[in-house]
Amino acid sequence: MFVLLLLTSTTKAHGSEHDSSVFDVTRAEYGAKPGSDITFALAKAWNDSCASLSASKVVVPSGTYKLRGASFRGPCKAPSELQVHGTLQAPE
Numbered sequence: 001m002f003v004l005l006l007l008t009s010t011t012k013a014h015g016s017e018h019d020s021s022v023f024d025v026t027r028a029e030y031g032a033k034p035g036s037d038i039t040f041a042l043a044k045a046w047n048d049s050c051a052s053l054s055a056s057k058v059v060v061p062s063g064t065y066k067l068r069g070a071s072f073r074g075p076c077k078a079p080s081e082l083q084v085h086g087t088l089q090a091p092e
């Protein structure tokens with residue numbers, strides 16, 4: 001049995017998309033791919049975003065990804081957000 005979790009992105013009321021750094025979990029250094037388990041990639045991307053000195057966000061592009069669990073630890077050095085455009089699938 002699958003549990004599907006669909007989240008849509010949050011939009012900021014102010015600020016432009018260009019002044020915040022983006023940590024895309026599908027970047028080679030994180031290694032997330034649609035259909036794969038991105039638990040570790042998401043944790044790494046969050047760590048980097050959280051450690052960033054300026055506002056930043058972690059982005060999960062559209063696609064379906066598996067996730068075993070996630071914990072987002074702070075405190076962060078600057079505002080950090082998570083944007084999910086895809087579908088996160090919990091383990092069977």
Ligand SMILES: *[C@@H]1O[C@H](CO)[C@@H](O)[C@H](O)[C@H]1NC(C)=O
Binds near residue numbers: 040043044047
């Ligand atoms: C993220 O940071 C925490 C705290 O520094 C560390 O324990 C953890 O191993 C890091 N996770 C990854 C995936 O790098």
